[in-house]
Amino acid sequence: MPGNRAKDAQRKRNREAADWILRNSDPRQPAEEKSRFQAWLNADPQNCRTYNAAEQLLGDAQTAIQSDTALSNIRIKPRSPVKPVVIALFFLAIAGATFLSLDGPIRMQADVVAGVDEMPVVTLQDGSTVQLNSSSAIAVDFTPERRVVRLLRGQAYFEVAHAPERPFSVDAGPARVTALGTAFDVRYSDTDLQVSVTENAVMIEPEIGNSGSLQIHEGEQALVDRRSGSSVVQRVDSNVALSWRRxxxxxxxxxxxxxxxxxxxxxxxxxxxxxxxxxxxxxxxxxxxxxxxxxxxxxxxxxxxxxxxxxxxxxxxx
CATH class of the missing domain: 3.55.50.30 (Phage tail protein beta-alpha-beta fold)
Known part of the structure; x- marks a missing residue:
């Protein structure tokens, strides 16, 4: 599908732009790398537009630094030719960390990002709906054969439009959750994956494409430890599982x-x-x-x- 190919190309372009932002901020960047950057800009007008958008995000990071009096008032007098480079790298590291804290990488991958005070409900192109918990993010990858939503961070509740010829899956890190019915909740953290089913059933693959899949049904919740791969299935009250929506x-x-x-x-x-x-x-x-x-x-x-x-x-x- 042309729309999905264009979306994949834009995500690749986003990653490349973020990479060039960090490279170009290095005061020791070699001349040949600057030439490669210029060639990348010239290869496609979209590259330039994407790079400018990434620069604006980093500009937000620098603004945040300047607004912090503890950082903006730092005055360092270099005592050797090496110090200016060290100082530049120091502030680059701070800007990079702030760029991360402003969700730069996530925002460049995601189609929907929920802020700390938001729990948005989104209708997808197939009619399915997704409600995101606060501080959560998703990317949508639909093709004529499959419907895939990547949960990049956080938690989301899915009500899936019926289309058995196009399986609906949620990818959360290395795990895949495929709908065998209509409604389920996925929470993805650094330590575990939690899936709660409120209607029908889902299939969980802790490692996409590998054996060891797990099927859970309405009224059940699975907790998969991301480190060990072990899983526990238990009964759950849907009102409890979905209390975050309130x-x-x-x-x-x-x-x-x-x-x-x-x-x-x-x-x-x-x-x-x-x-x-x-x-x-x-x-x-x-x-x-x-x-x-x-x-x-x-x-x-x-x-x-x-x-x-x-x-x-x-x-x-x-």
Missing amino acids: GQIAVDNAPLFKVVEEIGRHFSGRIVIAGDTVANRRVSGTINVTDTESALSFLRAALGVKTTRVGPFILIRS
Whole structure:
């Protein structure tokens, strides 16, 4: 399909533009690399437009640095010819880190990105709908043969339009979840993949294309450990599994770090837990994760922890 080929080409162009942005920021860049960059720009007018868009994203990162008085007021007097290079690389590293924090790489891959205060519902071209949790992102790759949505980060609930001749799958890292019915929820984190089925069934392939697939049915939830590949299937109340759509989470003896991960989706800064002992303490209850202060108040009351807020950071400690 021409539309999908164009989308794939644009994603490739996005990756190349981001790569050139970082290369061109290196003050030690060799002349031959500058020539290759110019050849890349001249190869296609779209390359230039994409590069300019990537530059604007990095400009946002530099603006963020300048707005931080602790960084903008740094004054360093070089004492040797090497120092200017070191200083330039230092600020490049900061800009690159800020570029990442502004979601530059994700935004250049994704078709839909949900902000910290958003849970958008999106209708796809086949009539299927997707609701994204806060701080989540998807990319859509539809062909005449298959419908594939890549969950780049976070969580999403899918209601799939009936078209058995075109299987509907959600790719989350190395795993693939294929609909055998109409509605299911996928949560993708650094440590695990959680799939909850609210209508009919899905097939889970922990490693795309490999054996060891797992089928789960309506009212069931599978938790796949991304490190070991082990999986656990259990019964789940759909109201509990989908409570995030109401801005809540309902947990039963869950580790604190998992709860904080969900609160963090709705918080524009960063929440840090001091030590594994605190991070692994268990908590139960229904928590309003869209209200950060309310959620932290619940944790203070339930676990006796203390919280300290400094700018965009919150520290949870015993």
